[in-house]
Amino acid sequence: MELNGYTIDHQSDLAGANLSGLEIIDADLSHSNLAGANLAGSRAINVNWEGTNLERANLVKTDFTGEDLEGVDFQNADLSEADFSEANLKGANLAFTNLTGTNFKRALMSGVCLDHSNMSRTDFSGVDFHGHVEFSEDEIQKRLRIIEHLNGPGRQEKEAWRSCSRKVDWNWIQESHSIRLNYAAKDIGRTTFAGAYVNAAIFDGANFGSCKCENYVHPSKDYLDKAKCYPLIKSCEFSHSSFRSTNLQGMDINIRYSNDFTAANLQNTKVLFKTIALSSTGSRKNIFPRADLRDAYVGALLVQTWTDYDGNCFFSTDDGQFKGAKINGLEFSNDSILRSYSENEWFDQSCHPTPQDKSSAHENFKIKELTLSKRKELMNC
Ligand SMILES: [Zn+2]
Numbered sequence: 001m002e003l004n005g006y007t008i009d010h011q012s013d014l015a016g017a018n019l020s021g022l023e024i025i026d027a028d029l030s031h032s033n034l035a036g037a038n039l040a041g042s043r044a045i046n047v048n049w050e051g052t053n054l055e056r057a058n059l060v061k062t063d064f065t066g067e068d069l070e071g072v073d074f075q076n077a078d079l080s081e082a083d084f085s086e087a088n089l090k091g092a093n094l095a096f097t098n099l100t101g102t103n104f105k106r107a108l109m110s111g112v113c114l115d116h117s118n119m120s121r122t123d124f125s126g127v128d129f130h131g132h133v134e135f136s137e138d139e140i141q142k143r144l145r146i147i148e149h150l151n152g153p154g155r156q157e158k159e160a161w162r163s164c165s166r167k168v169d170w171n172w173i174q175e176s177h178s179i180r181l182n183y184a185a186k187d188i189g190r191t192t193f194a195g196a197y198v199n200a201a202i203f204d205g206a207n208f209g210s211c212k213c214e215n216y217v218h219p220s221k222d223y224l225d226k227a228k229c230y231p232l233i234k235s236c237e238f239s240h241s242s243f244r245s246t247n248l249q250g251m252d253i254n255i256r257y258s259n260d261f262t263a264a265n266l267q268n269t270k271v272l273f274k275t276i277a278l279s280s281t282g283s284r285k286n287i288f289p290r291a292d293l294r295d296a297y298v299g300a301l302l303v304q305t306w307t308d309y310d311g312n313c314f315f316s317t318d319d320g321q322f323k324g325a326k327i328n329g330l331e332f333s334n335d336s337i338l339r340s341y342s343e344n345e346w347f348d349q350s351c352h353p354t355p356q357d358k359s360s361a362h363e364n365f366k367i368k369e370l371t372l373s374k375r376k377e378l379m380n381c
Contacts, residue, residue: 001027008032010048020058071139091133095146110229111135115146115194125204129191131213132229140188147184147194191231200240208233209249210265237274261288272299287321295329 001008003024006017012032020040030050034057043063049072057077064084071091078098085105095115099122106126111133135143213229234252244262252270266288273286 003027073142090131091135091139093139093142095143110191111189112191113143113146114196115192117196119196119198119201121199122201124206125202127203127206129206129208129231130211130229131191132189135188140185143188144181144185147181187232190229192235193231193233194235196236198236198238198241201238202242203246204242204244205246206243207247209251209269210247211250234272255286257286259286261286261291263290264288264292266291266293266296268295269293270297270299273301285321288325289321290324291322292326293322293330294326295331297331299332301332 003022004017004019006012006014006019008014008024008027008029010028010030010032012029014029014037015033015035017034017037019034019042020038022039022042023045024039024042024047025045026047027044028048029052030048031052033053035053035055036057037054038058039054039062040058040060041062044067047067049067049069051071053073054077055073055075057074059074059077059079059082062079062082064082064087066086067084068088069084069092070088071093072089073093074097075093076096077094079094079102080098080100081102083103084107085103087104087107089104089107089109089112091111092109093113094117095113097114097117099114099117100120101122103123104127105123107124107128109124109127109129110131112129208231211229230250234254237254237256238259239256240258242260243264244260245264246261247265248269249265250268252272254272254274256274
C-alpha cells in the first residue's frame with residue numbers, strides 16, 4: 001500500500017515519516033517502526049498494529065476508535081486529544097506520554113504502563129483497568145528500565161550508605177539495587193500509574209477492583225498475591241478527578257484535592273487523604289455521597305466540631321463529605337483526628353474555620369475512639 005509517498009507494509013521502516021491527516025484503512029503495519037512518525041489528525045480503520053513501535057510519535061488528535069492496539073509501544077508519544085474509545089490497549093506501553101484531553105472511553109486497559117504520563121482532562125470513563133497480562137522477556141526488561149528511571153540506579157542505596165557515614169561500597173549498591181528491581185518486577189503485568197500526573201481526569205464507571213479473574217488468588221495478608229491483577233495506583237495522587245460509580249473495591253488510593261466519589265464502590269478500599277489543613281475557602285473537598293465504604297479504611301482525615309454563640313454544635317470534615325455513604329465497618333487510621341472548637345470568637349456560620357482559627361482548638365481526639373452513631377453524625381450520614 002502506498003500512502004503519501006511511503007510504502008506501508010509488514011515490517012516497514014517508517015521512522016520519522018509524515019503520515020499526518022490521512023485515512024489509514026486496512027493497512028498492515030505489524031512489526032513496523034513508526035518511531036517519531038507524524039500521524040497527527042490521521043484516522044486508523046482496521047489496521048494491523050501487532051508489534052508496532054510508535055515511540056515518540058506525534059499522535060495529536062489521531063483517531064484510533066475501536067482499533068486493536070494490544071501491546072503497542074507508545075512511550076514518550078504525544079497522544080493529546082487522540083481518540084482511543086472502545087480500543088483494545090491491553091499490555092500497551094504508555095509511559096511518559098502526553099494524555100492531555102485524550103479519550104479512552106470504554107477501552108480495554110489491563111496491563112498498561114501509564115508511568116510518568118500526563119493525565120490532564122483525560123477521559124477514562126467505562127475503562128477496564130483490571131487484570132494481569134503476561135509479557136515477553138523483552139517487554140519485562142523495557143518496563144524495568146522505566147522503573148530504574150524512576151529511582152535512579154543506586155541513588156537510594158547511596159543515600160542509605162552515606163547515612164551510615166562509611167565508604168560507598170559498589171558491590172553493596174549493585175546488590176541491593178538488583179534486589180529492589182526484582183521486587184519491582186513483581187508489579188509487571190498489571191496496570192501501573194507510577195509517578196503519573198493526574199488532574200481533572202474522568203474515571204466514571206471504570207473498573208479497577210472487584211476481581212473475577214481466572215486463576216484468581218484470593219486477597220490475603222500477603223499483598224503481593226492480591227497485586228497480580230489489581231492496578232497499582234497508590235504511587236500517584238489524584239486531584240479534581242471524577243470517580244462516579246467507579247469500582248475501586250480492594251484498591252489502595254491516595255487523594256489530594258476535590259475528587260468526586262459519588263456512588264463509587266470503595267468496599268475494602270484504603271483511601272489516604274494527602275492534604276492536611278485544607279482551607280475551606282480554597283479547594284473544594286473530596287466528596288463521597290452514596291459511596292459504598294463498607295470495611296474501607298480511611299487515613300489522615302481531619303474532622304472538626306465547633307459551637308456557635310447559641311451553643312449549637314456543628315461538625316465538619318476539613319476534607320471529605322460522606323452524605324448517604326455506607327460506612328459499616330469503616331475504619332480510620334490513628335492519624336485521623338477530630339478537632340473540637342468552642343466559643344470561637346471568629347466564628348462565622350457562613351464559613352468553616354480558617355487555618356488561623358485552628359489555634360483556638362482546645363481539644364484533639366482520635367476519630368477511631370468514637371462510637372458508630374457519633375461517626376455517622378459527624379460524617380452527615
Ligand atoms: Zn483479578
